[in-house]
Amino acid sequence: KAGVTQTPRYLIKTRGQQVTLSCSPISGHRSVSWYQQTPGQGLQFLFEYFSETQRNKGNFPGRFSGRQFSNSRSEMNVSTLELGDSALYLCASTYTVAGIETQYFGPGTRLLVL
Amino acid sequence: DAKTTQPTSMDCAEGRAANLPCNHSTISGNEYVYWYRQIHSQGPQYIIHGLKNNETNEMASLIITEDRKSSTLILPHATLRDTAVYYCMIHNAGNMLTFGGGTRLMVKP
Numbered sequence: 001k002a003g004v005t006q007t008p009r010y011l012i013k014t015r016g017q018q019v020t021l022s023c024s025p026i027s028g029h030r031s032v033s034w035y036q037q038t039p040g041q042g043l044q045f046l047f048e049y050f051s052e053t054q055r056n057k058g059n060f061p062g063r064f065s066g067r068q069f070s071n072s073r074s075e076m077n078v079s080t081l082e083l084g085d086s087a088l089y090l091c092a093s094t095y096t097v098a099g100i101e102t103q104y105f106g107p108g109t110r111l112l113v114l
Numbered sequence: 115d116a117k118t119t120q121p122t123s124m125d126c127a128e129g130r131a132a133n134l135p136c137n138h139s140t141i142s143g144n145e146y147v148y149w150y151r152q153i154h155s156q157g158p159q160y161i162i163h164g165l166k167n168n169e170t171n172e173m174a175s176l177i178i179t180e181d182r183k184s185s186t187l188i189l190p191h192a193t194l195r196d197t198a199v200y201y202c203m204i205h206n207a208g209n210m211l212t213f214g215g216g217t218r219l220m221v222k223p
Contacts, residue, residue: 004157033210043158043201043213056210090157092211100146103211105157 002026004093004106012112018079021109025072025093031055032074033103034066037088048094049074078111086113118202123218126196132189134217136202139183147178148205149187151198152216158201161187192221 005024013019025032033056034046045058049068066076072093078085088110092103119137126132138147149161162169162176164185169176175188189196201216 035213042215045210045212048210058210088155092157100163101205102148102160102163103158104160108155108157110155 004091004104006089006091006106006109008109009107010110010112012114013081014114015081015083017081018077019081019111020075020077021089021091021111023074023076023091023093023106025074025091026095026104029093029095029104030072031094031096031101032068032072033092033094034074034076035090035092036060037090037108038084038086043090046076046089081113083113086111118204118214120200120202120214120217122215123220125220125222126189126192128194128221128223129191132187132192132196132219132221134187134189134200134202134219135184136187137184138202138204141182141204145204145206147176147182147185148203148211149174149176150201150203150211150213151196152201153195153198158213161200163205192219194221194223197221 007022031050033048035043037043047066048056052068063079068074088108090108092105095102146163148163150158152158161173164176178185199216199218
């Protein structure tokens, strides 16, 4: 099976702009989670979507939003970008069997805000 | 999810076993121990998980103490490509993964 894919891989934006990142989960995986990774804060959970519904949400401002489509593909959007939003954004799709969940991560999108 | 404690960094000689410890003294009965690793600038990679029995797969072995308050990830024959940050996490179904600081493993020739 193909792994989790994320597009674009690299992105440069300026303050105040908005950005949309895309994630395609592994075929058959219905849950998609998003994480932000920065040198200062490490890996932090943003939100999780399952069957087009947000199931969990981390402690990020409302500028960060996401959605999931019927084919399980997911997008996250960041509006009014700030310098501190520069980070590696990771998407993970979840494989669940007998109640045990395993997350498989994509390569990430590296966002630089100037 | 319960909190974990890992050493900040460890070194290991190439070809030798790497033993990475993790303390999770507040783990509850239905929480699993998960290990992931992250090679520089890549997404985290799932390694192994376990509940109370020792587990082994093609990548590593996981040894969980009888009281479940600690565990050890074993890479039996470390290679240079195993240099990475290794994260130990306690996870409950339906919740998000909480990443701590992890252990930076340096495999040296």
